[in-house]
Amino acid sequence: MMTKKIESTPFASDQVKTLIVYGREDCHLCQDMIVALQNLQRQVSFEFQVVDIDSDPELIALYGEKIPVLMAPLTNQMICHYFLDVAALDDYLGKFR
Template sequence: MKKLIMYGRRDCHLCQEMIASLQELQKQIQFEFEVIDIDSDPELVSQYNERIPVLVSATGKQDEICHYYLDDVALDAYFAKVR
């Protein structure tokens, strides 16, 4: 099963939009994603603060797929690479 991680925070409209886009995409493609609130970890705040939401692979070195908005082309390329 393909798995992704989305770094975000509460009360972030871009984060809510990316979550909704990912949930809609799950109707067509089978994958899981986990949402991690960066405010729970000072290191994550330091790393991602103003770039959220950030979507990364859940394996290996967590390669960044996209940030701010869901990039369908980048996500398709990632899924093609992990098949």
Template sequence: MMTKKIESDSCAANQANTLIVYGRESCHLCQDMILALQNLQAQVSFYFQVVDIDTNPELVARYGEKIPVLLSSLTNQEICHYFLDLAALDDYLSKFR
């Protein structure tokens, strides 16, 4: 199972800064997005959880090959998919600063 929780203590309680990455274990784009998010956590305070869509048929139906997908856990708003869009993520996070 691919579910991982990666958090920074200062923001774990702040749901606005909590993101979800929907992906697959064997997806290189998913791994790239996860690594980019981990690297970004050194500069920006946020928390994210990785969910393997293959563990849930509804998620497979919803996202299929459109992975990875980065969403807000607060609003379910899609921030970006396939690749980490730093501008879109910054726009999203700036609403809560």
């Protein structure tokens, strides 16, 4: 039986392109960032999920005053907070192109 060799890359592209927005409900800045990310997805390929920090005391301690926070979980890198920094996000995604 022949096995097909799979090209290995340091990071799988779907991991690279999955981001997390830490925020909370009733946070207008969080909603603004989510809408901005959704608009950007029309031009750039990435996914994101929204995590409510109020569900975890550790997240409240880490991000309570900074929300919304856009994180790259793969590298544990904070891309931006308060407002979407498109240039910073582009820099992050560009490292893996």
